[in-house]
């Protein structure tokens with residue numbers, strides 16, 4: 001990291017550590033300490049919510065499990081903090097793994113309900129298991145000892161601050177590593193993620209476990225901070241507040257978690273004091289009016305769009321001066337503020353601030369993970385498979401039947417794909433081509449029949465295992481990881497090249513650094529091969545459609561496949577784009593890679609395919625050289641209906 005960007009962080013850290021030296025009121029120190037502890041929890045929650053895109057209302061319970069692990073171990077066994085911290089992390093991680101199980105089956109509101117139920121059950125159990133938790137009476141815990149002497153409030157504050165900084169470094173390294181990329185990929189397209197060899201099941205569980213570990217750590221620190229724990233603290237209202245912290249602060253942002261934690265700790269206090277509320281409401285109104293004025297002068301927004309937020313914040317400021325006491329209005333104001341933030345700042349405060357800054361002062365250059373723009377020409381874009389055994393059978397599809405209820409989407413289809421060839425699969429709409437792709441890549445398990453790849457059956461294997469065995473694919477409806485940049489998309493495809501574990505990532509050990517550097521160099525070479533090296537740091541969703549298709553091919557190549565399945569790669573492409581696509585396909589084939597190509601553009605099929613199989617109503621009606629198939633009566637009949 002450059003000194004210029006490191007300086008504000010160092011100043012913030014110095015200010016944090018200096019705080020107890022200048023503020024002697026323990027109330028304020030405790031308030032900031034609570035924000036720091038909640039921030040650690042939100043770092044973990046952000047992994048599940050921001051990166052993986054799952055809703056969890058079970059994190060208050062995980063927080064409670066962390067606190068109670070520390071409390072019970074101290075109360076019954078006299079453990080010190082040096083034992084309770086790792087114990088809280090381990091115990092809560094196990095519960096995180098349990099919480100992940102429903103996330104493998106359900107998503108969205110259903111997952112929210114299941115995690116809410118988990119929270120309720122955990123709270124009831126803590127309450128009822130009095131023999132262990134002392135039930136509603138709670139447990140008192142003294143401040144931890146340092147060399148036999150209890151820590152002062154300032155010393156404990158420093159310890160929490162140090163743990164927060166460590167957590168920040170570890171989380172930041174995780175989310176920028178291959179693990180973080182896997183999390184983001186499974187949020188954007190679980191199917192493509194699996195087909196890139198990154199198991200959605202595995203990484204969902206890993207995300208919940210890491211997230212729970214941070215909740216457990218935060219819970220343990222909270223127990224010593226409060227010096228008393230009771231079941232009521234860890235209720236569902238707290239779970240909602242944690243989720244709000246992420247939404248309001250801004251997901252996928254370390255600063256956003258700090259802001260979110262500050263909001264959920266300070267907002268209730270702010271709404272207790274009318275004078276403080278007036279000051280803050282006025283500051284917010286001034287900031288919003290000035291910001292809107294700047295945006296209007298730069299013409300990046302319209303008066304209509306800013307009218308309601310301006311009216312809202314100015315109205316709130318005026319209302320604060322009209323009020324004599326705030327106590328009756330607390331909840332209404334709280335709700336109104338949440339409504340404004342969630343509706344108008346959908347990417348949270350940090351996300352909004354970033355896009356506001358970009359629209360006013362121009363785009364900030366984002367490079368994640370190093371010198372992504374540099375292409376090293378000595379790196380091959382492809383791991384050449386070689387042309388040995390060319391012409392031998394690579395894939396055998398044996399009497400495949402795929403039935404959806406009464407519909408036979410594939411009916412006893414046989415295929416034989418030879419190494420080093422381009423095998424076209426054509427047929428009218430609904431004839432079963434994409435279904436065949438899905439069977440070959442493990443998305444569908446066939447009703448009957450077998451698929452042998454390099455002599456081994458792939459039926460019953462998971463999509464990620466099939467991908468890792470050497471079958472890569474693209475999709476009819478492009479399935480890129482939209483919120484990730486072009487280079488990050490390729491890096492997900494290169495996930496299989498990483499062997500480093502979490503410790504190596506957290507400590508940035510040499511093996512991880514080398515793997516990351518090698519992967520970046522290879523990803524740039526792949527981008528250059530498809531002509532996208534200039535767009536390496538552009539988010540995939542912002543690329544033109546034709547370039548998205550090329551990026552999908554480059555990502556599939558990152559898997560080092562022996563067999564590449566392209567599902568309508570020319571769909572939606574312009575004539576020059578199609579020409580470029582054909583050049584790319586031929587070059588890949590020259591490196592020994594075998595293709596199955598589904599395509600409606602007959603000129604593409606005729607110009608590159610060695611063999612063509614034709615499907616109609618789930619049955620193979622013809623097979624042979626392109627020209628033979630084109631002249632076949634049954635094929636003409638299937639396409640033209642005459």
Ligand SMILES: Nc1ncnc2c1ncn2[C@@H]1O[C@H](COP(=O)(O)OP(=O)(O)OP(=O)(O)O)[C@@H](O)[C@H]1O
Pocket residue numbers: 404407409427428429430431432433434435436476
């Ligand atoms: N998951 C599914 N459930 C039920 N029916 C399905 C499913 N997937 C495919 N089908 C049906 O199977 C048949 C074959 O569909 P498929 O998408 O494989 O055709 P296709 O040849 O790829 O068509 P197109 O060229 O339009 O993409 C269609 O009738 C389709 O509705």
